[in-house]
Amino acid sequence: MAARLKSQGQQRQERSLSLDEALYNHLALPPHLPHRQDSNLTGIENALTDRLLASVKHLQSLPNNGHSTIWDSVRRGVETTKSIHIGGHVDRTALARELSGLGDSDFLAVYVSSQNCALYIRRSLE
Structure with missing residues (x-):
């Protein structure tokens, strides 16, 4: 019985996840961790960013906002x-361009x- 459950768990981990499933698993820990990096990490990050942008645009367009x-x-x-x-990497040319054009309320x-970390950069108001 235990061997069959283990085999079923491995089959679940080995099957290819849809982008929605992979995105969900990336944000919320699934009950069975895959013990490996997502194969489509760039796609997952882009999907997350696109959903965040869609949400921000929706909030921005609310009436009486x-x-x-x-x-x-x-x-x-x-x-x-x-x-x-x-493509999962920082483009130095784009970074330099965006840093030079950073406005007062931009970040x-x-x-x-x-390093699994991020730097939050904004222009100092001083």
């Missing part, structure tokens, strides 16, 4: 962050995969 300019700043920051990360995040 007194915070529309704030949501516009968030949208620009997420779009800028996405534009500097090409960007630089993800450093080898």
Whole structure:
């Protein structure tokens, strides 16, 4: 019985996940961890960013929204962050361009995969 359950668990882990399943598993720990990196990590990250952008645009367009300019700043920051990360890596030319054009209410995040961390960058108001 235990061997059959173990075999079923391995089959679940070995089957290819849909992008929605992989995205969910990337955000919320699944009951059975795959013990390996997602094979489509760049696609998952792009899907997550696209969903975040869609949500921000929706919040920005709500009627009687007194915070529309704030949501516009968030949208620009997420779009800028996405534009500097090409194929899972930071494009140095794009990063330099975006840093030089960073406005007062703008930000960007630089993800450093080898350190599993991100740098949040904004222009100082001082």
